Amino acid sequence: MTDLYRLLPEEMEKLVIDMGYPRYRADQILLPLYYKFPKSISDIKQLPKKMIEELIDAGYTIGSAKETHRVESDDGDTTKLLLSLTNDSSVETVLMQYGPSKIGGHPRSTICVSTQIGCAMGCVFCATGQMGFETNLKAEHIVSQVIHFAEILQQRGEHVTNLVFMGMGEPMANYDEMIRSVRILTHDRGFGLGQRHITISTIGIKSGIERLAEENLQIGLAISLHAPNNELRKNLVPTASPNSVEEIIESGRNYFKKTGRRVTFEYALMAGINDSPKIAKELARLLKGNGSHVNLIPINPTAGNFERPSENSVTTFEQILSDAGVNCTIRIEKGTEISAACGQLRIDMLE
Numbered sequence: 001m002t003d004l005y006r007l008l009p010e011e012m013e014k015l016v017i018d019m020g021y022p023r024y025r026a027d028q029i030l031l032p033l034y035y036k037f038p039k040s041i042s043d044i045k046q047l048p049k050k051m052i053e054e055l056i057d058a059g060y061t062i063g064s065a066k067e068t069h070r071v072e073s074d075d076g077d078t079t080k081l082l083l084s085l086t087n088d089s090s091v092e093t094v095l096m097q098y099g100p101s102k103i104g105g106h107p108r109s110t111i112c113v114s115t116q117i118g119c120a121m122g123c124v125f126c127a128t129g130q131m132g133f134e135t136n137l138k139a140e141h142i143v144s145q146v147i148h149f150a151e152i153l154q155q156r157g158e159h160v161t162n163l164v165f166m167g168m169g170e171p172m173a174n175y176d177e178m179i180r181s182v183r184i185l186t187h188d189r190g191f192g193l194g195q196r197h198i199t200i201s202t203i204g205i206k207s208g209i210e211r212l213a214e215e216n217l218q219i220g221l222a223i224s225l226h227a228p229n230n231e232l233r234k235n236l237v238p239t240a241s242p243n244s245v246e247e248i249i250e251s252g253r254n255y256f257k258k259t260g261r262r263v264t265f266e267y268a269l270m271a272g273i274n275d276s277p278k279i280a281k282e283l284a285r286l287l288k289g290n291g292s293h294v295n296l297i298p299i300n301p302t303a304g305n306f307e308r309p310s311e312n313s314v315t316t317f318e319q320i321l322s323d324a325g326v327n328c329t330i331r332i333e334k335g336t337e338i339s340a341a342c343g344q345l346r347i348d349m350l351e
C-alpha cells in the first residue's frame with residue numbers, strides 16, 4: 001500500500017501519466033489532499049470513477065494515521081493528538097497557539113511533529129529518550145500529523161502557520177523520510193507552507209546538519225546543546241560523542257553561512273546541573289560573537305529526577321549571556337499540564 005500523502009507533486013504527476021491519464025489529474029488529487037483532507041480516495045470527487053478504482057486496485061490509499069485521542073490544555077492553547085499509524089504504532093503530535101497575530105487576527109499555530117517513535121539518543125531529562133527507540137516514521141506519517149491539525153484549524157477558520165520538528169525522535173536519525181516530508185509540506189503544489197516557517201531541531205548530529213545545509217532550503221535549525229563542555233554534555237546526552245561541543249557549534253556556523261538562516265541553540269536548564277553562573281559564563285565565552293541565538297528552556301517535569309531552576313537562577317543565567325552579547329530568550333511554556341511540552345512526549349495517553 002502507498003499513501004498518496006507520501007508522494008511529491010512530481011511523483012503524483014508521473015503516477016497519473018503512467019496510468020494513462022492527463023497531467024492535470026495530478027492537481028485534481030493534490031488540491032483536495034491539501035485543502036479538503038479526504039479520508040479515502042473515493043472522497044476525491046473530481047476524479048473519474050474508473051481512475052479511483054484503478055488507484056485503489058494498484059494499492060494506493062489515503063490516511064496512514066487516525067486520531068484515537070485528543071487532549072486540550074486548560075487555556076485551550078495547546079492540543080495534543082494521539083494518532084494510530086498503519087505500522088501498528090502510535091505517535092503524539094502537538095499544536096501550540098500563540099495569538100492573535102498583529103496582521104491577520106489569527107493566532108500563530110505551530111505544530112510540533114514527531115519523526116520517530118521513541119528515540120535512541122537517550123537524553124537523561126527527556127521522557128521520549130527514556131522510552132528508547134522503537135521505529136522510524138515514514139514521510140506520510142509525518143505529513144499526516146500536520147494534515148490532522150490543518151483540518152482541525154480549518155474548521156475554526158484558522159490555519160497552520162509554523163512547523164517545528166521537535167516532537168518525539170531525532171529528525172537527523174531519520175533523515176530521508178524527514179526531508180521528504182519537508183519537501184511535500186513546503187511544495188507549492190503540496191501543502192505549501194513557507195520554508196522559513198519550518199524549524200528542524202537536532203541534538204547536534206554533525207553529518208545531518210551538513211546534509212541539511214546542502215538541501216537548498218530556507219529552513220531554520222535549532223541545535224540542542226544543553227551544556228558548554230563535553231564532560232557535562234556527555235552526562236546529559238549519553239550519545240553525544242563522537243561530535244564534540246566545538247564541532248557542533250562549528251557545523252551550526254557553517255549552516256548559517258550556507259543558508260543565511262540564524263541557528264538557535266536550545267539549552268534545557270536543570271537546577272544544580274547546568275544552571276550555575278559559572279556555566280553561564282562558559283557558555284557565553286563559547287557562543288560570543290558568532291551571531292547565534294540561545295533559547296533557555298527551564299526543564300519540565302518528566303520521567304527523570306531533574307528539577308526546574310528557580311526564576312532567579314533562570315534570570316541570572318540569561319543576564320550573563322545577554323551581558324556578553326549573546327542573544328537570548330526564555331521559552332514560553334505551553335501544555336505542561338497535558339505533558340505536551342518539550343521533553344514530555346511519550347505514549348502516555350495510552351496509559
Ligand code: SF4
Nearest residue numbers: 119121123126129169
Ligand atoms: S531530547 Fe530529543 S534527541 Fe534527546 S532523547 Fe528526547 S527526543 Fe531524543
